Amino acid sequence: xxxxxxxxxxxxxxLDPESRRRALVWGAVVCLTVVLMRLPTLFRPxxxxxxxxxxxxxxxxxxxxxxxxVPANEHSMPLGRITTWLMVRLGGRLTDVVRLCCLQxxxxxxxxxx
Numbered sequence: 202x203x204x205x206x207x208x209x210x211x212x213x214x215x216l217d218p219e220s221r222r223r224a225l226v227w228g229a230v231v232c233l234t235v236v237l238m239r240l241p242t243l244f245r246p247x248x249x250x251x252x253x254x255x256x257x258x259x260x261x262x263x264x265x266x267x268x269x270x271v272p273a274n275e276h277s278m279p280l281g282r283i284t285t286w287l288m289v290r291l292g293g294r295l296t297d298v299v300r301l302c303c304l305q306x307x308x309x310x311x312x313x314x315x
Contacts, residue, residue: 228314235310239303246303259285
């Protein structure tokens, strides 16, 4: 003999206006904090330590795809490889590539918050 319980259909979660406002405020706080932390490098872009390795391994589309799952600092970062390749394509000149790469972190956080 089996007993089946009748479960209500799943409903999509909705946020009340107050919770939505709080989420937006905290998302803005997170984004602002990241921008403030990265402010010095936004004015004076710098490449350090593993940045050179990541750039070299993502300079062309072929290299970015070939190194998609190659660890950098013991973790793989496939989206990082692709976005680094994209920054190289968008930057054109090497100095502009460095400036764009300094924006990559804050932009990734903003996208994650959204």
